[in-house]
Amino acid sequence: MIKGFIFDLDGVITDTAELHFDAWKKLSDEMDWEFDRELNERLRGISRMDSIHVIMDHNGVSLDEPTVVELATKKNDIYVESLDKMTPDDYLPGARELLTHLRSEGFSVALGSASKNAHKVLKQLNAVHFFDVIGDGNSVSKSKPAPDIFLYASKKLGLRPENCIVFEDAEKGIDAAKAGKFHSVGIGPEQRVGHADIRFETMKEATLFEVKSHFKDLF
Ligand code: BG6
Ligand code: MG
Numbered sequence: 001m002i003k004g005f006i007f008d009l010d011g012v013i014t015d016t017a018e019l020h021f022d023a024w025k026k027l028s029d030e031m032d033w034e035f036d037r038e039l040n041e042r043l044r045g046i047s048r049m050d051s052i053h054v055i056m057d058h059n060g061v062s063l064d065e066p067t068v069v070e071l072a073t074k075k076n077d078i079y080v081e082s083l084d085k086m087t088p089d090d091y092l093p094g095a096r097e098l099l100t101h102l103r104s105e106g107f108s109v110a111l112g113s114a115s116k117n118a119h120k121v122l123k124q125l126n127a128v129h130f131f132d133v134i135g136d137g138n139s140v141s142k143s144k145p146a147p148d149i150f151l152y153a154s155k156k157l158g159l160r161p162e163n164c165i166v167f168e169d170a171e172k173g174i175d176a177a178k179a180g181k182f183h184s185v186g187i188g189p190e191q192r193v194g195h196a197d198i199r200f201e202t203m204k205e206a207t208l209f210e211v212k213s214h215f216k217d218l219f
Contacts, residue, residue, distance in 0.1 A: 001163060001218060001219070002107075002163060002164070002165055002183070002215065002218045002219055003107065003108055003157075003159050003163045003164070004107060004108035004109065004110065004154065004157045004159045004163060004164040004165075005102055005107055005108070005109050005110070005164065005165050005166075005167065006109075006110045006111070006112040006135075006150055006153045006154065006157075006164055006165070006166045006167070006182070007099075007109070007110070007111055007112065007166075007167045008045070008112060008113055008166070008167060008168045008169060008170065008173050009111060009113035009115055009118050009121060009122075009136075010044075010045075010113065010114075010115060010121075010169075011044060011045075011092075011169030011170065011187065011188070012092070012095065012167050012168065012169050012187055012203065013091060013092060013095045013099075013125070013127065013203075014086070014090050014091055014092055014095070014121060014125060015090075015092055016083075016115075016121065017040065017044065019079060019082045019083065020040065020043065020079060021037065021040045022078070022082065023075045023076075023078040023079035023082065024040065024043070024051070024055065024075055026075075026078050027071060027074055027075045027078070028055065031061075031071070033055060033056075033058075033059040033061065034058065034059055035055060039054070039055065039058055042054055043055075044169065044170040044171070044172075044173075044192075045114060045144050045168070045169070045170025045171070045172045045173040046114065046143060046144060046170075046172055047114050047137060047143040047144075048072050048075070048076060048116065048137070049068070049069075049072055050143060051072075052068055052071060052072045052075070053068070056068070076116075076117075079117070080117060080120065083117065083120055083121060083124055084124075086121065086124035086125065087124065087125075088124075088125055088126045088127075090124070090125060091125060091127075092202070092203045092204075093202065093203060093204045094202065094203035094204035094205070094206060094207070095203045096127075097207075098203065098206060098207065098208060099127070099130040100130075101207075101208045102208065103130060105208065108132050108133075108157045108158075108159060109130055109131055109132055110131060110132060110133035110134070110135060110153035110154070110156065110157050111131050111133070111134045111135055111136065111153065112135045112149045112150045112152075112153040112166065113135065113136050113137065113149070114136075114137050114143050114144055114149065115136055115137050116136060116137035116138055117136075117137075118134060118136035118137070119134065119136065122134070132156075132157060133153050133156040133157055135149050135150075135152045135153040135156070136149075139152050140152050144170065144172045144173050144175070144176040145172040145173075145175035145176045145179060146176060146179065147176045147177070147179040147180025147181075147182075148176075149176065150164075150166055150176060150177055150180045150182055151180050154180075154182070161180050161181045161182045162181060162182075162183070164182050164183065165182070165183045165184070165185055165211065165215070166180075166182045166183070166184050166185070167184075167185045167187060167206070168184060168185070168186060168187065168193065168196065169186070169187040169188045169192070169193065170192070170193075171192050171193060171195075173193075174186050174193050174195055174196045175195075177196075178195070183197050183215060183218065184196040184197045184198075185197065185198055185199070185200065185206060185211065186198070186199040186200070187199075187200055187201075187202065187203055187206060188201070188202075189201070197214075197215070198211075198214040198215070
């Protein structure tokens with residue numbers, strides 16, 4: 001029986017990929033590092049520190065850890081400032097409707113995000129009230145593809161993984177859901193989230209009716 005839903009944030013509830021791109025691009029330009037949209041795609045779902053290491057590896061750069069932390073902080077300052085412009089108009093189409101529907105049907109709802117800025121993003125969207133539990137980048141130490149953030153969220157909801165559906169837009173996020181034995185819904189293209197139990201191109205198609213009809217035996 002499905003009793004709970006766990007949502008990734010970036011790319012599922014709102015699209016922050018472009019803001020992350022701009023911030024990493026600014027830092028990379030300053031450092032004379034190559035950074036493009038293809039590389040930005042590889043950062044989907046992974047933590048800030050894992051991200052900077054992906055960028056540095058791509059550029060054949062190695063620095064001492066305190067410097068890496070300092071640079072990641074610099075990127076974060078740029079990103080956080082850009083979040084000030086986010087408003088409740090910035091939900092991905094369909095996301096607010098689904099969250100509203102789930103609450104009205106009495107399902108438990110949690111956030112399972114790698115972001116340490118999840119609270120700020122939810123506040124900007126006026127979305128905090130949708131969630132019984134907020135799991136973010138500060139809640140666990142092992143980030144996706146490890147299942148820890150989703151296990152943290154389900155445990156806090158008082159539910160077992162088999163009673164929860166995870167919504168994810170990242171390849172590593174679906175890997176994490178599967179590693180934790182959660183049911184999974186992928187949002188995005190086949191090549192990215194085709195390994196999810198079911199997949200929708202966008203959140204707009206991911207209505208409760210559609211989800212229920214795909215997981216028939218579980219409702
Ligand atoms: C994820 C994003 O949700 O959060 C990643 O998909 C990002 O791209 C990660 O690196 C960490 O975000 P933050 O806000 O803690 O830097
Ligand atoms: Mg995501």
